[in-house]
Amino acid sequence: MNHKEMKFKRKGNVYPFLSSPPSSSSYKDPDSVLKLLPVAILALALSLPNHDREVLAYLIARSLISTTATHPYSCFNTNQHHSKNNCKTTNANGKKKCVQKVPLFECGCFDCYTSFWYRWDSSPNRELIHQVIEAFEDHLLQNESPSKHARRRKRGNKAIEASVESDISVNKPEAEAETSVGEDECEVVMMPENTEGGVVKENGVVCGEKMGKMTRNLKMGMVTGQALGANHKGLARKGRHLEPSTCSSSLQMQMANPGIQFDESWINSPKTGIHQGGSSSSKSGKVGDNENKEITRHRYAFQTRSQIDILDDGYRWRKYGQKTVKNSKFPRSYYKCTHNGCSVKKQVQRNSKDEEIVVTTYEGMHTHPTETCTDNFEEIILRQMQTYRLLSNTHV
DNA sequence: CGGATTTGACCCGCGC
């Protein structure tokens, strides 16, 4: 356990995520991937039940792919794999919807990735899987050219620090430089437990800083939080923005909605991402109190680069507030899903340091399918998304 | 006219 704790504490781990499929055929199935593990690690992996092994293999494969890939765009694998094919299902209306489909092992699309990620997150062996991945990464660091990994790690740290100090935005040029992992690659950051905190930093590098802490705070028990992010390029460079869309994919949609978090404020107040407070009236007076029943809320955030703040993610949202945020020149907007009975919320805020970056945080799970046809959503997001980050899932 | 947005007031947790 100590081990674990340490690891988790280490701040979020960054698993690179790339889109393109590995050229190597070695990532086609779980076994092939697992064979790449050193014996000691493999032993650990083999102690996992098959389904978890598959998840582990998937995450590792994605990680490997991403570190090797060099494509410019591929964050989530775009279409090649599945996006419009197998992995996506169609619903009655003919729209793509979030149906839970079976994620393909070889596919690195957002949906599949998220599905696996979710499986990992909800697995009782979550930590073990996480450890195996870390051990493997360390192994790679030692044996292979550390460059990328090292960089990555470094970046992460930095980012985190930075985030703590300042805000989210892009702060450090140097980081950027380093980060440049490519301009094209994407990285996924998963934060193990946390919840709260992640901050999204520029290149997506950041993630959560205080996860460990957060976790502790959560009283609930299951907190799961993680973050996933992908970045494409150096956003740092400035560029463009993404839009905040929400969910494109299935799982993710189901998982939640994000709210945004981004500044320190969020970080500081883990408890809530978006909470319910409210004014007055009655409402819930205290939501917080009932702990037990908390609703588990899944929360995650990602950055996109876009000139538009609002992206059509297939759901209908009603804006219910806007606030200025401390240290940010842009206001934060609050939205609620308009579907009856659905309480998903999202926050959208533009990064003050890099105006092209929009951070969207979703919180909650939709209880319904998307309401509008967003056929092009995926394309839009894939094109625009520079960074994607899953901040966390939280129970509130 | 109904639904969405705007926007100031209110609530609430937190740090001092």
Added chain:
DNA sequence: GCGCGGGTCAAATCCG
């Protein structure tokens, strides 16, 4: 206890 900051409410307003 007070002030701050963030999140939410809800009346007023906007818009198709």
